[in-house]
Amino acid sequence: MRMSQNTSTSQALLDHARSVTPGGVNSPVRAFRAVGGTPRFIREAKGPWLTDVDGNRYVDLICSWGPMILGHADPRVMDAVQQAASRGFSFGTPSENEVALATEIVSRVEPVEQVRLVSSGTEATMSAIRLARGATQRSKIVKFAGCYHGHVDALLAFAGSGLATFALPDSAGVPASSAGETIVLPYNDVDALDAAFAEHGDEVAAVITEASPGNMGVVPPVPGFTKALRDITTKHGALLISDEVMTGFRCSAAGWFGHEGQQGETAPDLFTFGKVMGGGFPAAAFGGRRDLMELLAPDGPVYQAGTLAGNPIATAAGLATLQACTPEVYAHLDRVAHTIADAASSELMKAGVPHQVQWASSMFSIFFTDEAVTNYDGAKKQDIHAFARFFDAMLAQGVHLPPSSFEAWFVSASHDDEAVAHIVEALPTAARAAASTDSAATL
Numbered sequence: 001m002r003m004s005q006n007t008s009t010s011q012a013l014l015d016h017a018r019s020v021t022p023g024g025v026n027s028p029v030r031a032f033r034a035v036g037g038t039p040r041f042i043r044e045a046k047g048p049w050l051t052d053v054d055g056n057r058y059v060d061l062i063c064s065w066g067p068m069i070l071g072h073a074d075p076r077v078m079d080a081v082q083q084a085a086s087r088g089f090s091f092g093t094p095s096e097n098e099v100a101l102a103t104e105i106v107s108r109v110e111p112v113e114q115v116r117l118v119s120s121g122t123e124a125t126m127s128a129i130r131l132a133r134g135a136t137q138r139s140k141i142v143k144f145a146g147c148y149h150g151h152v153d154a155l156l157a158f159a160g161s162g163l164a165t166f167a168l169p170d171s172a173g174v175p176a177s178s179a180g181e182t183i184v185l186p187y188n189d190v191d192a193l194d195a196a197f198a199e200h201g202d203e204v205a206a207v208i209t210e211a212s213p214g215n216m217g218v219v220p221p222v223p224g225f226t227k228a229l230r231d232i233t234t235k236h237g238a239l240l241i242s243d244e245v246m247t248g249f250r251c252s253a254a255g256w257f258g259h260e261g262q263q264g265e266t267a268p269d270l271f272t273f274g275k276v277m278g279g280g281f282p283a284a285a286f287g288g289r290r291d292l293m294e295l296l297a298p299d300g301p302v303y304q305a306g307t308l309a310g311n312p313i314a315t316a317a318g319l320a321t322l323q324a325c326t327p328e329v330y331a332h333l334d335r336v337a338h339t340i341a342d343a344a345s346s347e348l349m350k351a352g353v354p355h356q357v358q359w360a361s362s363m364f365s366i367f368f369t370d371e372a373v374t375n376y377d378g379a380k381k382q383d384i385h386a387f388a389r390f391f392d393a394m395l396a397q398g399v400h401l402p403p404s405s406f407e408a409w410f411v412s413a414s415h416d417d418e419a420v421a422h423i424v425e426a427l428p429t430a431a432r433a434a435a436s437t438d439s440a441a442t443l
């Protein structure tokens with residue numbers, strides 16, 4: 001079923017965008033290829049609501065893929081941004097806001113003694129890997145299938161089957177020499193990890209993992225997995241890099257690390273952050289133990305730099321956002337996420353649609369499959385067509401889900417009763433659409 005929703009201006013913009021930008025978008029998921037239909041060009045956003053260029057309104061469950069944890073155009077962040085902007089946009093010198101943001105991060109995440117600010121999560125993971133290689137004088141990196149760490153050459157690698165498969169490039173343009181230094185393993189599989197380290201242990205510079213994966217849908221570590229990562233890397237002299245670009249400052253004030261709560265036992269060597277810490281502006285970071293971070297230029301031999309790194313406006317937005325993330329905010333995110341997920345699950349159940357709701361604190365996603373998902377192979381078994389029908393029906397009723405079944409759903413502090421009620425009202429129709437195999441294919 002499709003409600004009447006005029007999308008002609010979005011469609012016209014997309015048609016024009018295609019002539020000047022590949023696929024008409026600046027990040028592939030925005031093109032709606034996984035769900036079909038016209039991507040909505042958003043004109044403005046306030047709180048939990050998006051308004052598109054045709055005037056349609058949507059409750060937002062993307063939240064810019066995580067950063068908008070307070071909701072859109074939060075007045076406190078707006079104020080910080082306007083004040084910072086009134087003093088100039090970028091200096092190319094040290095400035096105060098970047099120290100304040102670094103201090104805030106260091107004070108929240110106990111094992112992080114120093115951070116270096118960068119402009120994107122991709123830069124953060126790329127730099128953390130260079131630092132790990134510099135520190136260990138080794139070259140191999142272990143990553144897990146289904147974990148996304150930005151579009152870094154060495155990390156754009158998927159899993160072959162079996163143990164310790166040397167990755168093939170996942171993207172054209174990634175040299176085999178780069179991907180060949182990457183070992184891709186199935187997530188949540190300690191045996192595969194042991195086998196890879198038995199063979200290559202003394203060549204591995206670092207294991208990089210999403211602290212709790214959210215880029216294959218939400219697939220949290222099984223109990224003991226994070227600890228196993230710490231133990232095996234320590235045993236073989238490799239570093240552990242916890243990618244908290246998505247989970248950092250979202251899963252708790254101290255990210256997934258704070259949420260999983262095994263501090264001393266599982267403290268990684270390096271962390272990467274992004275998304276929430278920029279408050280919607282380009283700011284990201286990598287950080288960790290002082291003795292490692294001191295290997296960076298200008299103190300040490302590992303080079304890393306950025307023209308706009310620590311940008312005064314981005315850091316002002318990030319700092320205002322983190323300061324507003326109180327315990328009440330995290331409690332609200334939990335409550336709202338559970339209300340939405342419970343309602344979705346109950347409607348899908350009524351409609352007879354097999355599904356799994358999976359959680360990482362307030363981050364969740366719904367897999368259209370009847371088995372719990374613990375790794376990428378499991379995630380790939382979901383019924384992506386059922387998701388596409390569900391997505392389409394939600395969008396038509398004014399709820400903007402992430403346009404892919406391999407993504408987390410994000411809520412914000414601004415998701416109030418009205419926004420939640422709007423989502424809940426849309427669910428029965430969407431659940432029936434997911435169930436109906438004879439509805440027109442949207443793909």
Ligand SMILES: *Cc1c(COP(=O)(O)O)cnc(C)c1O
Pocket residue numbers: 119120121122123125148149150151210215243244245246274275284
């Ligand atoms: C989003 C994301 C990145 C990449 O960040 P960008 O700012 O898009 O470059 C890296 N790692 C994880 C876990 C992410 O979710």
